[in-house]
Amino acid sequence: RNGAEHVDAVEIDPAILAFGQEFHPEHPYSDPRVTTIVDDARSYFKKSNQRYDLISFGLLDSQMLLSGLSNIRLDSFVYTVESLQQVKALLTERGLVSLTFGAKTPWIDERLGRIMAEVFGPENIFVYYGDIGTTFVASVLPVDISDTELTRWEPNTQYNDIPISTDDWPYLYLRSRKIPAAYWQAIGLILVLSLTVITRSFPRALKPNWHFWLLGAAFLLIEFKSITELALLFGTTWLVNALAISGVLSMALGANLFVLSQKRINMSISYVCLFASLLFTYFFPLDSLNAIPPALRAIASATLLSLPLFFAGVIFSEALRRAKETAKPLASNLSGAVIGGMLEYGSILWGIKSLYLIAAVVYIGAWISSRFQNE
Helix, strand or coil, rough: CCCCCCEEEECCCCHHHHHHHHHHCCHHHCCCEEEECCCCHHHHHHHCCCCCEEEEECCCCCCCCCCCCCCCCCCCCCCCCCEEEEEEEEHEEEEEEEEEECCCHHHHHHHHHHHHHHHCCCCHHEEEEECCCEEEECCCCCCCCCCCCCCCCCCHHCCCCCCCCCCCCCCCCCCCCCHHHHHHHHHHHHHHHHHHHHHHCCCHCCCCCHHHHHHHHHHHHHHHHHHHHHHHCCCHHHHHHHHHHHHHHHHHHHHHHHHCCCCCCCCHHHHHHHHHHHHHHHCCCCCHHHHHHHHHHHHHHHEEEEEEEEHHHHHHHHHHHCCCCCCHHHHHHHHHHHHHHHCCCCCHHHHHHHHHHHHHHHHHHHHHHHHHHHH
8 A cells, every 4th residue: 555565474374364365355465566475473584584674563462362371372472572683683774663462451562662672772662552452663773753643652660570571481461470370279279179089089199109200290391391492493383283292202202112122221321311401402592493494493403302302201111111010100100290281380480491490300309219219
């Protein structure tokens, strides 16, 4: 409508794009000036080598379908400081960013404004409060807004305690670094009911094999952080789930084959390798993988992020072989995995990277418990 020479339209869902191509009354996607791209926004930011005069976020949010208490969500990594830094790098010298968000929640608007101010400078952030939501406009260089409906954005000191979203803490919809009451209340109720039933009907289950129990808890933590970090490389799509699950299954298969090929595995060496792999993945710069071709990047990232699970699988399989039974170890491992799922909420308090450290502590506990059992 405004004479743009070319537009790249990025949409994550091919079904929604097809819907727009068929039913949009102006048929913009048939215009030769428009290129349609099916991809996650964050993923496209990393892959694009174009420079744009304007980058527009058009009501990109998932809050209409999901509870505000949801954890990692479809748009979590789009609204972070690192994401806006990538956007800034794609702009021309006098480029602009337009970000419209329909939260109707003042503190979310404040967080978005602070994120943009962090990247572009507070003097270059402008705002318009419309009927469908709040629109932020950021400029690379100072601009004149006298003939627009925009006003200069000013931070609200009422929300000085609000943490801004980053790739390590991408929880746009959480007011603060606190686990929502609904989380721990529901978890507490489930635990009380479960312990009541177990105590009455399955009292032996209250004495699990702690080695297998702790291995199960740490496993869920590693899997969760693998999914979230893969989302940074490929966007929040089903590809991420496929890569994460494939990595887990491949490592489990490889671990079992390795154990079967050996008469006896040295558990201490296996634990040392496990901690070394956790340390390596903690410090490895994942962004460095963006320079390699997509197919190779997928294999490399899934292998790297799932590497600790190979050594964890070796430890689990060897311990199971030595236990000479399966019922109690497997039951203990499963119940530990449930608790591991709860420990994932530690990322809300300390960030996603903290899951490496939590997992390391749990694995240390598993190592110690295995030594006591061996004695």
